[in-house]
Amino acid sequence: MTVTTLLPVATARQTRAGLRDALRGRRPALWAALAALVLDSALTLAGPVAIGRITQAVADHRGPSALIGPVLLLTAAAVAGALTAWAATVLLARVVLAVTGRLREDAVTSALAVPVDAVEAGGTGDLVARVSGDTERIADAASGALGDFAAAALTILAALAGLAALDWRFAVAGLLAVPLQAHTLRWYLRTSQPLYAAGRTAEGRRASALLGAFTALPTLRALRLGPGRYARVEEASEAAMSYEFRATRAATRFYGRLNIAEFTGLSAVLLVAWALVHSGRADVGAATTAALFFVGLFDPVNTLLGTFDTVQQATAALARVVGVTLGAPVSEGRPQASPGRPAEGIAVRGVRHRYGNGPDVLHGIDLDIRPGQRLAVVGATGSGKSTLATLIAGMRAPCAGGVTLDGVPTAGLARPGAPGNRRIVLVTQEHHLFPGTVADNLRLACREASDERLGAALAVVDAADWTAALPDGLDTPVGRGGIRLTARQVQQLALARVLLIDPEVVVLDEATAEAGSDMAQSLDRAALAVTEGRTAVVVAHRLSQAETADVVVVMENGRVVERGRPDELRAAGGAYARLWASWTYGR
Template sequence: MTGATTDASPAGGSGSRSAGRVLLPVATGRQVRAYLRRVMRGRRPLLCATAVTMIAESLLGLVGPVAIGWITQAIADHRGVGVLVGPVVLLATSTVAGAAAGWGSTVLLARTVLPAVARLREETVAAAVELPIDVVEAGGAGDLVSRVSGDAELVSDAASDALGSFIGSGLAILAALAGLAALDWRFALAGLLAVPIQAHTLRWYLRTSRPIYAGGRVADGRRASALLTGFTALSTLRALRLGASQRDRVEAASAESMDYEFRAVRAATRFYGRLNLAEFVGLGAILLVAYFLVRAELVSLGAATTAALFFAGLFGPINIVLGVFDGIQQAGAGLARLVGITTLTGARDAGRPAPGPIGTAASLTAENVSFGYGEGPDVVRDISLRLEPGRQIAVVGTTGSGKSTLASLLAGLRRPRTGTAALDGVFLEYIDLPQHHVALVTQETHVFAGTIADNLRLARPEATREAIDDALHAVGAHDWVEALPDGIETPVGGGGRPLTASQAQQLALARLWLLDPPIVILDEATAEAGSDTARALDHAARQVTRGRSSVVIAHRLGQAAHADIVIVMENGRVGERGGHEELRAAGGVYATLWAAWSQASSGPA
């Protein structure tokens, strides 16, 4: 069962095109910054406290080299052992205080950023499940899956670990440079000789790696799409002997993704090699300056030792910064892809008029509705209908006549190219339809991993055992469910007890019963039933539509006989419209279809 959703079009973000397919948008830098400002709003006190503790941790890290410098100078001056007590105590105290500050900064940073990351994941998933089906089809389900899984994981890992290491190491680098300058400006000047090499290297790496990581995330989306297609359409691929060609597509997508990985590794290797050169130049300059300054008695041996330790201490933070920089960059690319999904619903909501209250006895209308997939021709054209409260419309026609497309338009899953679809006069695109106004059940039902009760409570989480039993009785599923080893607590779906197609359809109809929407659309929801269960499923469908406005895409014409209005679809248009008996007497297409169906069956199912 699918709750109808509203449509949206990509806005603001940049999209990617792959093999004729436009991928879901990627947010711009401005959109990402605006999103971060919004989710971090109200967290300024925590941010300030985090900054203070991280700065304190960085400054405490300078105490060790200073203490060692004092000890070195005391040894050079042949002082007594008692002189070492102060530096040793200072060293021990700073170590303990630094550990405490490090722990505090980690906790504060986690409390600052992790709730924001959790909110991002929630909003992304919420936006993803509300995306109109045509947007997902255009962008590819694989791209969407790679975002809400892989990209979300990258951002989460960066926020929980890499971000803190990156900021803390950056502050430690600044503190060490300030310490060098405090000892003697010539030490700082000598250390700065490494900066041009590091700056040039960093600039080269940023310019080189950023498009590699962004392209790699897109390539991962293509690979996920190819794999998802292969797995979900496995039976079809085997039946049509298309396995080899699909395997070639998966291999090509995987090769493209691996190529980005190799390019990233090559860039990182060159990056670290150039940074080693910068470290050699900087430390060599520090030691050379220290030699001349000590000989000229301009600085003490202890100060020179401290300067050398300050600069050597930069190696660790710099390596940490660069070690996590790859993850930060990848997380940045992933963050832009995640925020890109939220821009779709944001664009949908922007400027949307607030709909008035929609009653439980709402009327559903379509006026001159036309729709086509992608850039293809219209598959439904100029459809107009009105579903009055409590009435039922049956839609019949041959395969490919546009029945299922019309159902998705009436459910709000797709937005018409032309014309309007409205609920109580409010365009469907302006309504959050999942609020139990319109529900769609198709023949492609899904059994979720969990118990029977879990599957049914998806429609109404607070449903009692009595409500679940009522729903199962209504759709004729109570007896076989009670016969299961654990009744409604029997695990089904992935890893659980397999259900037949008819049983899965009954569960979908039971969910619909619990959801209790005023408008129901059944898109061949009982089409998979064999002759032994057809009557039971048709009875279940009549039960869940009784007292509700409904549109039934009829697989068997016997279903149309109970409808108030029958619409016959021909090549995407309404060919005939009227009551069952009226259309039979008219001798048109419906009469011909009815005669053929009646002859092939023993009577209305």
């Protein structure tokens, strides 16, 4: 079975740094929320104090007027508590929404910037699981557990201070529960932390297996490969479920042990209360207040320890989300330019490449493409043309050597947001039509382009007629849920997008049409028009595309074996001439 290498997971330090970054500019609101929580926790003490006083008044057989003070205290504490709780909730929600929003944005931006190789190695499902499921988990935990956790911790501190204020022996009795709780928590963290981390990874694998199966559905059906693939999905699902089951079992045992700790602490407080009242060191009212303080600890202690669960899951998720931003490093080393040569245009120097642990598929390529030059790459299937095209466009970083545009590594230029990001674009054989109208599909390249500019771009790529004939012209929905377009039409839209981006360099690796067909001629014309006035690298799947190039390079088994003008190469009788002869044979 092949082992899939997932994207990196951030270390604890990297995760903390990611969180600090997301909190930027939100600290004042966070402190204000904490202050409101402190006040709210202090006010929870008013209830037991008032009830203690009422109990004492009854024990002393005092009249109804003795109840006025405690009742007023209860009322004031209830009103003030409601106000502080409201303020804390609103302030925390503001911080949490802003921080989770920033984390999600960073994750999506980074996900789009993850180098192609890293996505291929990890599986798209893992990436999707991180930017959707994991960010969701963080947002849920932050909006619920974070406030509960802070409020519970402060309420516990307030209750312990209250117990100590009544009599230090009450506080000591209450603290007897702490070793049991600490032991329970330590056991739980040790057991559940690895379970959650492994569980999230198993979920990532399940998402990868599912997405892989859905993406390949037509092939699976055609080749009757469904049962095999189904077994893999089932295996991944069972692994994810088994982690969930083990985590639930650990949580149940955790709460059971906490109940034992509560029983121990309460018994000790009641025993101390009995002894103090019996010896005349405390009255019944103080004993009642102490017992209520301790009972009031049950919920916050359970919340505090229980939210560790959610906080842990969110921490595991946060480490995976921050991991996306770490990605695989993009090579930014200085180009190895040949001495004495200006690094103008594209320089490919000593480029070697392999996929994963496979053999080298490019064995040291050196090329210079001058500004405005049109270079065609030809060669048999598997000779390395597409690999070279993606390296030149910066979609992958080469394993050795470098590719630069005017001295800047193209792998750096390809990162979203990098300065000069739009200087170079790649049009591949994958035709993707985005859900939306024709105009939406074009404006992905240039949001503010006018209808006239869209029309002009479509005219250059030979697509003006059919787009004008659509029911709503450019506003016609196409693709899923709209009008189905042919492969040629989708390819024309892709080429029109290049015109709207208006890059200096265009790399074309598209092989949609059978040579000689109307479609091939139309696409060749469109591609030629798009490369007009730009530096162009064209992977020529049809030799007709190579004939219009300034320079042709012929590749064989990952090496450039010939280069020159197309007419010169035809006359030279070498590799290109042989390719040309077999291509034109019978044509």
